[in-house]
Amino acid sequence: MVKKKKKSQNLKAELKINNKTYSLPIYDSTAGEKVLDISKLHQESNYFTYDPGFSSTASCESKITFIDGNKGILKYRGYDVAELATKSDFIEVTNLLIYGDLPNKAQLNKYRKLIARHTLLHDQIVNFFQGFRRDAHPMAMMVGVMGALSSFYQDSLDINDPHQRQEATRRIIAKAATIGAMAYKYSIGQAFVSPKNNLNYAENFLHMCFSHSAEKYKISPVLAKAMDVIFILHADHEQNASTSTVRLAGSSGANPFACIAAGVASLWGPAHGGANQAALEMLEEIGDTKNIKKYISKAKDKEDKFKLMGFGHRVYKNYDPRAKILKQVCSKVLKHVGIKNDPILKLAIELEKIALKDNYFKEKKLYPNVDFYSGIILRAIGFPPEMFTVIFAIARTAGWTAQWTEMTEDPIQKIGRPRQLYTGKVKLKYGQNRSTKNTR
Ligand code: CMC
Numbered sequence: 001m002v003k004k005k006k007k008s009q010n011l012k013a014e015l016k017i018n019n020k021t022y023s024l025p026i027y028d029s030t031a032g033e034k035v036l037d038i039s040k041l042h043q044e045s046n047y048f049t050y051d052p053g054f055s056s057t058a059s060c061e062s063k064i065t066f067i068d069g070n071k072g073i074l075k076y077r078g079y080d081v082a083e084l085a086t087k088s089d090f091i092e093v094t095n096l097l098i099y100g101d102l103p104n105k106a107q108l109n110k111y112r113k114l115i116a117r118h119t120l121l122h123d124q125i126v127n128f129f130q131g132f133r134r135d136a137h138p139m140a141m142m143v144g145v146m147g148a149l150s151s152f153y154q155d156s157l158d159i160n161d162p163h164q165r166q167e168a169t170r171r172i173i174a175k176a177a178t179i180g181a182m183a184y185k186y187s188i189g190q191a192f193v194s195p196k197n198n199l200n201y202a203e204n205f206l207h208m209c210f211s212h213s214a215e216k217y218k219i220s221p222v223l224a225k226a227m228d229v230i231f232i233l234h235a236d237h238e239q240n241a242s243t244s245t246v247r248l249a250g251s252s253g254a255n256p257f258a259c260i261a262a263g264v265a266s267l268w269g270p271a272h273g274g275a276n277q278a279a280l281e282m283l284e285e286i287g288d289t290k291n292i293k294k295y296i297s298k299a300k301d302k303e304d305k306f307k308l309m310g311f312g313h314r315v316y317k318n319y320d321p322r323a324k325i326l327k328q329v330c331s332k333v334l335k336h337v338g339i340k341n342d343p344i345l346k347l348a349i350e351l352e353k354i355a356l357k358d359n360y361f362k363e364k365k366l367y368p369n370v371d372f373y374s375g376i377i378l379r380a381i382g383f384p385p386e387m388f389t390v391i392f393a394i395a396r397t398a399g400w401t402a403q404w405t406e407m408t409e410d411p412i413q414k415i416g417r418p419r420q421l422y423t424g425k426v427k428l429k430y431g432q433n434r435s436t437k438n439t440r
Contacts, residue, residue, distance in 0.1 A: 065238045072318035090231040097402035118174035119195035122152040138183035138390045139268045147261035157255040168256040169401035176397040180390045181208030202228035222336040233322040236399025242266040246400045251416040263400045276388040279310030280375030289350045300360045310372030317365035326373040
C-alpha cells in the first residue's frame with residue numbers, strides 16, 4: 001500500500017507558464033527543507049525541470065540520514081554522529097542504519113555473530129585476484145571483486161525475498177573489509193590473511209592488513225578505536241553521488257552486489273571518496289608552510305584547475321562535523337604512534353587557518369571536509385594513500401545497503417529515468433554535416 005506523504009497545511013506553490021497555472025503540492029519534512037512535488041508537472045504541462053547536479057532535487061523520501069549543512073549537523077536515524085562515534089561501534093551503527101533503531105543487547109549479539117559468519121570469502125575469489133595486475137589500484141580490485149560476489153553468492157540475489165535481501169546486506173558489509181584487506185595485500189605482494197572472528201570489525205581489518213606469516217600484528221586499542229571512528233563517520237551521508245548511484249542501479253532491479261559495485265565506482269572519483277587520497281597528496285605537494293600562499297592563490301585562480309582538496313562540500317556550508325571529530329582523533333593517533341611534530345599535520349592546520357581567514361573561502365563558505373584529516377590518520381596507522389578510498393568504501397557499504405534496502409521496500413519505488421533538455425541537431429539527411437576535423 002502506498003503511504004501518503006504529509007501535505008503542508010499552510011503552504012501552497014503555483015507555477016505559471018504562459019498564463020496557465022499549475023499547483024504543486026508541498027510536503028513537510030520532519031527536519032530540513034520541505035519539498036515541492038513536481039512528479040505530475042510533465043504530464044500536465046509538457047515541461048521538464050532542469051537541475052544539473054541535482055542541487056535542488058530530492059530524489060527520494062528517506063528516514064536514514066539527516067544533514068543540516070548550514071549548522072554542520074549530521075545524524076543517523078536521529079542520533080548525532082558525534083555521540084555514536086563515542087558511545088557506539090561500527091557494527092552497531094550498521095545495524096542502526098539498516099533496521100532503523102538501536103538494537104537491544106540480544107539483537108546486537110546475534111547480529112555481530114551473523115556478520116562474523118560472513119567475513120570469509122569463497123576460496124575461488126583468491127584466483128579471481130590473480131587476474132589483476134600487481135600494480136592495480138586497490139579500488140580497481142574493490143569494484144571488480146564486489147561485482148563478482150554476485151557470481152559466488154547466487155542464493156542472495158532475489159531482491160523480492162526479504163531474507164535474501166538481509167543475507168546480501170550482511171554479506172556485503174562483512175566481506176567488504178576482507179576484500180579491502182586482500183586488495184591491499186595483493187598490491188604489496190603479501191599473502192592474504194584470514195579474518196579472525198573473535199576480533200571486532202575494525203580490529204579484524206587491521207589484523208587482515210598488517211599481520212603476516214612472519215610476524216603477528218599487535219593491535220593497538222588507540223588505533224583500533226580510530227579505525228572504528230573512521231568507519232562510523234563514513235558510514236552514510238544521505239543522497240551523495242555514490243549512494244544515488246546505488247539507488248539508481250537498484251531501481252532497475254539489479255542484484256545488490258552489482259549495485260554496491262556501482263557505488264564503489266562512483267565513490268572512486270576525486271570530487272567524492274577519492275578526495276582523501278588527493279588531500280594527502282596535495283599536502284605532500286605543498287610540502288612546506290612557506291608554500292601555502294602560492295597554493296591558496298592557485299585554488300582561487302579561475303584559470304587554474306587546482307582546488308584545495310579536502311575543502312568545500314555540496315551540502316555543508318559550515319565546518320563538516322566529521323572533520324571536527326577527526327581533527328581530534330588525528331592528534332590522539334599521532335601522539336600514540338610517537339609522531340610529535342608531524343610536518344604534514346602542521347601544514348594542514350596552518351593551511352586550514354589561512355584558508356578560513358581568506359575572503360574567497362569565507363564568501364563561498366568553504367570549510368574542511370571529512371577528507372582533510374582522515375588521510376593523516378590513515379597514514380599514521382600505516383596505510384598508503386591508495387587505500388584511503390578503499391577504507392571509505394568499506395565503511396559506506398553500511399549506508400549503501402541501508403539506502404538500497406529502504407528503496408527496495410518503498411512501494412513508490414520505480415525505475416529512475418531522468419529526462420533531458422535536448423539541444424542537438426534535428427532533421428539531417430544522411431551525409432549532411434559530415435565532420436571535417438581530423439582529431440578523432
Ligand atoms: N577549492 C577552491 N575552490 C573551491 C573548492 C575548493 N576545494 N570547492 C569549491 N570551490 C569553489 C568553486 O570553484 C565554485 O566557485 P565559483 O562559484 O566561482 O564557480 C564555488 O566554490 C562552489 O563550488 P562548486 O564546485 O560549485 O560546489 P559543488 O557543490 O559543486 O562541489 C565539491 C562540492 C566537494 C565537489 C567541491 O567543493 C570540491 O571539489 N572540493 C574538493 C574535493 C573534495 O574535497 N571532495 C570531498 C567532498 S567530502 C567527501 C564526500 O562526501 O565525498
